[in-house]
Amino acid sequence: MKKLLLGGLMFLSLSLVAQYTISGKVLNADNQQPIISASVFLSNTSKGAVTNSNGEFVITNVSDGQYDLVASSVGFVTQVKKINTQRNKESLIFYLKIKELEEVVVGGYANEPWSKWGRLFIDNFIGQTPYTADCKIENTQTIHFRFFKKENKVKAIADEPLIIVNKALGYIVKYDLDYFECKLNSGIVLFQGYPFFGEMMPKRNNMERKWIERRKKVYYGSMMHFMRSLYRNNLKEDGFEVRKCIKYPNEEKKRVQLIFKNRFNIIQKEDGSQVGIVKDIGDSTEYYGNVVHQPDEVEKVFPDILPADSIAFAIDKTTAGLEFKDYLQIVYKLAKEDDAYLQFFGLQRKPTFPISLITLSNGNEIEILSNGLYFNPLDLLCTGYWSWSEKIATMLPFDYWPENK
Numbered sequence: 001m002k003k004l005l006l007g008g009l010m011f012l013s014l015s016l017v018a019q020y021t022i023s024g025k026v027l028n029a030d031n032q033q034p035i036i037s038a039s040v041f042l043s044n045t046s047k048g049a050v051t052n053s054n055g056e057f058v059i060t061n062v063s064d065g066q067y068d069l070v071a072s073s074v075g076f077v078t079q080v081k082k083i084n085t086q087r088n089k090e091s092l093i094f095y096l097k098i099k100e101l102e103e104v105v106v107g108g109y110a111n112e113p114w115s116k117w118g119r120l121f122i123d124n125f126i127g128q129t130p131y132t133a134d135c136k137i138e139n140t141q142t143i144h145f146r147f148f149k150k151e152n153k154v155k156a157i158a159d160e161p162l163i164i165v166n167k168a169l170g171y172i173v174k175y176d177l178d179y180f181e182c183k184l185n186s187g188i189v190l191f192q193g194y195p196f197f198g199e200m201m202p203k204r205n206n207m208e209r210k211w212i213e214r215r216k217k218v219y220y221g222s223m224m225h226f227m228r229s230l231y232r233n234n235l236k237e238d239g240f241e242v243r244k245c246i247k248y249p250n251e252e253k254k255r256v257q258l259i260f261k262n263r264f265n266i267i268q269k270e271d272g273s274q275v276g277i278v279k280d281i282g283d284s285t286e287y288y289g290n291v292v293h294q295p296d297e298v299e300k301v302f303p304d305i306l307p308a309d310s311i312a313f314a315i316d317k318t319t320a321g322l323e324f325k326d327y328l329q330i331v332y333k334l335a336k337e338d339d340a341y342l343q344f345f346g347l348q349r350k351p352t353f354p355i356s357l358i359t360l361s362n363g364n365e366i367e368i369l370s371n372g373l374y375f376n377p378l379d380l381l382c383t384g385y386w387s388w389s390e391k392i393a394t395m396l397p398f399d400y401w402p403e404n405k
Contacts, residue, residue: 024092127391170211221332239334
């Protein structure tokens with residue numbers, strides 16, 4: 001039986017959270033020799049270390065919780081270990097395999113260059129928010145693309161970690177890209193990777209203050225903020241409203257599309273040529289035209305606001321679970337949409353509260369930690385405001401907390 005949150009999971013104030021040390025070695029899997037200067041870090045955080053001449057690493061001041069511990073080095077295959085500070089007390093050993101030439105896959109896709117798909121990658125990975133202009137990938141040459149004609153989708157592959165300089169928020173991010181896929185028919189984009197955050201040094205006196213304010217702006221109302229609030233059963237106080245949403249086929253659009261299809265008759269002429277004849281549908285033309293431009297699915301949002309403990313439950317003392325059917329509509333009431341969001345979608349109206357939809361794309365429950373980190377991110381699909389705002393240019397490390405926390 002699943003335990004309700006009932007006021008939130010056990011959570012200690014930040015000043016009282018236990019700190020741990022993670023240590024271990026990184027070795028060559030072929031000869032067991034130490035790998036020097038390998039990078040070892042906790043994914044989605046600013047906690048990491050570089051191996052010494054013996055291949056050893058030590059990461060200190062790690063808060064209690066579950067993490068992806070990543071070890072990478074140029075010329076070797078990146079390895080990831082899921083660790084829990086309560087359970088993994090022993091020294092950890094990584095055995096990295098040497099990268100070999102990629103196997104040739106016969107058929108199914110075509111390798112294509114940055115010049116063709118680079119813009120699509122930047123728009124959907126870095127994003128199209130006001131912060132994008134100051135967020136650059138320094139080594140785009142390491143990225144190449146595969147186009148799958150049959151599925152009409154594009155995948156991106158990186159031969160080495162991406163180096164992303166985010167001058168908007170003040171981070172240098174080393175990003176091990178694990179997965180990037182864009183389905184061109186639906187516009188759905190899925191990506192996953194292992195980012196490691198480093199602080200930039202401000203070059204001007206006021207730059208650090210700007211970074212602090214910008215980080216707060218992208219944090220409040222973000223998915224990280226929502227997951228932390230859900231974990232603590234604190235949605236209302238933090239400004240979130242959650243409602244159940246269902247989608248069903250737009251039957252009227254299907255009916256009208258069939259009418260339009262039947263308007264066209266192909267007439268065979270005596271000389272063998274063909275001509276299309278369009279039937280008149282009378283005064284309904286304007287109405288039918290409006291219906292054809294409606295979405296393929298109709299959304300129904302239920303009026304009742306859902307409490308956190310109706311969709312989330314305690315898995316153990318450090319982990320919450322998120323499980324629901326259909327969709328959740330999430331409204332953030334303490335801010336307004338960015339003007340750039342309205343411009344991007346061509347919406348001719350004033351900004352209102354940001355609205356996002358989430359669904360469990362594979363039907364699997366999500367595990368949430370106190371810092372807002374959740375697993376598996378590919379199981380959670382979001383549309384609406386978050387699909388525009390939750391990109392690399394606005395990404396924060398999960399050990400980030402606003403100044404007033």
